[in-house]
Amino acid sequence: MKRLVLFLSLLFLLQSCKSSYSKTELLKESKALKERIKKLETADTVNKEAALELKKMNVVYRGVANxxxxxxxxxxxxxxxxxxLRKLDSLGNYYLSPGTGRTVDxxxxxxxxxxDSLxxxxxLRIKDISAPIGxxxxxxxxxxxxxxxxxxELTRGKIGVKVNEFLFSWEFKVSGFKIHLKGKTYDFEGNHLDNSLEQEIQNLKEDDRLVIFDIKFKIVGAPxxxxxxxxxxxxxxxxxDN
Known part of the structure; x- marks a missing residue:
């Protein structure tokens, strides 16, 4: 657009000043306008900085191929x-696996x-992944x-895993867990309680406590x-119970 405007200005100048400008003067004016166009093009190119897009996040996580x-x-x-930093293709896609420190350049x-070369x-900020929570x-x-x-609610309980303030859309899939109840520990497969503990749960009283621990899981969609x-x-x- 700037080239077009300056080119039209040049044409107007040539048409309007033929009677008063000598050929030498017109050539000087033309050269000056061309130099201005070149400078503007150079400035436009340099001012456009490299674009870096973090997909679905504003930080990079340690221990993850971001x-x-x-x-x-x-x-x-x-x-x-x-x-x-690892290059994936010629389209600008990369994986970044940051190491130590709080930032990466x-x-x-x-x-x-x-x-010209630039x-x-x-x-970028580096953030540690928070510990998963059962x-x-x-x-x-x-x-x-x-x-x-x-x-x-406990009888129908579904066990899962989450990570607070985590921006990846990964799925945490539980494959097993343990329950410590009334001094005994029970193993379960999958992510649900089965009927094997229904009687023990029904015998619990208000304010009785139990712990679900050793939750085994995998991350679907993670590298x-x-x-x-x-x-x-x-x-x-x-x-x-009400």
């Missing part, structure tokens, strides 16, 4: 480097259309509090090699 998209508008080519070196640095019927707060449940801690137990207190 998907990242990097692009550089108006560049002939560019190269991105960082500790733990991504250096982007690009070659512009005007022949180096930029993007700094939940029952979608409720749980780790070791910080007790979950208050009625006996029928291979991810490291995570064991989920915190679920502390349960029996509520009064």
């Amino acid at each position: 998907p990242i998209y990097i692009s550089k508008p108006n560049a002939v080519s560019f190269e991105a480097t960082a500790s733990g 991504i250096t982007i070196k690009s070659k512009l259309k005007n022949g 180096t930029e640095t993007k700094t 939940i029952i019927n979608g409720i749980g707060c780790g070791n910080k509090c007790e979950v208050l449940l009625k006996k029928d 291979s090699g991810i490291r995570y801690k064991n989920p915190s137990p679920i502390l349960i207190r029996i509520a009064e």
